[in-house]
Amino acid sequence: MNTSALWQAFQQTIMPHCAFCGLSRIAGYPLCTQCHEALPWLQPEQNLPLSGCPASLSAFVYQAPISNLLLGIKFGKNLRELATLGELTATGILPQLEKVPDAILPVPLHNARLHKRGFNQALELARPLAKQLGIPLLTRTITRNKATLPQTELNAKQRQHNLQQAFQLNIPTPYRHIAIFDDVITTGATARELAALLLANGVEHVEIWSCARTIFTPQTHD
Template identity: 40%
Template sequence: MRYGGEVAQLITAAKYAGRWPLWRTLADLLALRLPAIADVDVLVPMPLHTKRLRERGFNQSAEIAGVLAARTGLPLRHDLASRIRDTGQQSRLSLSKRKLNLRGAFAATSGVQGLRIAIIDDVMTSGLTLDTLAAALKRAGAQHVEAWVVARTL
């Protein structure tokens, strides 16, 4: 789904105006677009750095992933990946600065060995953040990584 209009308003309201019930609506919109039988073993929400998590009080990707896990029966694993460096808001950076900013931002555990993983996120802008996390998961041994996002700007 394209990021803009009503979708952008919903995401902004959920993320910055504390309208938490909207995450269920957004997750339901994403769930409608998923294949009937997902070819993944586990859901991994896009991790937030601990500083950002403290500031915001929640991880929007984890909120969405929790709804998807309940709908699909797939396990939700918060422990397989972490954001080990605070990267700030990527959306405000140019593409070249995003690449530099994301270097070394994520770590994955050996628990991903052989797993087929769906990374869950709210918005995909350039795709670099998702690609960087996917690369960390693959380096740690994940068999397959794909991204499930509510909306895309691409």
């Protein structure tokens, strides 16, 4: 049983309360009404096109408490909240879909980072989406063969250079419509690199999905 299924089973049996505040939760959902409404759900007017990227969908704006949860999971290995966040991500993305893709490609980690962290956050967050849509997760199609620097430490230009030739297509994919999934989209550099590789190898349509995305303002972009 995967991490998501285990956590859902755990919630249903001994945690009938909101995963955030502990009050009674919405039936079949991990949060109570108040916590659900307080989350920074991405609004349609905030879903601005990413430069050089195909269509994108995100559940949240990258701000607290979502940013805190993502950092806590990634660097603190707080796996208890990972499946909950995956379920919330699916709640935010599914209503936005116009057409279901053939498959989801979670952004792969380099083996060294995967070994150190113990899990691929993008993969685990994408599991509830793939399950609800009934489509496969592509975990072997592309590998990350370059141990890149953390993108958070680089500016936009450095991010793009950092990712050049970072990914390798291992096996041809029969799918023509693929959604790339990442935990957070900032500049879209990672998504652009993966999308270019897929499009160069027979994929006809690529979308970029994420749990959260950074919304730049004139004050924060400089």
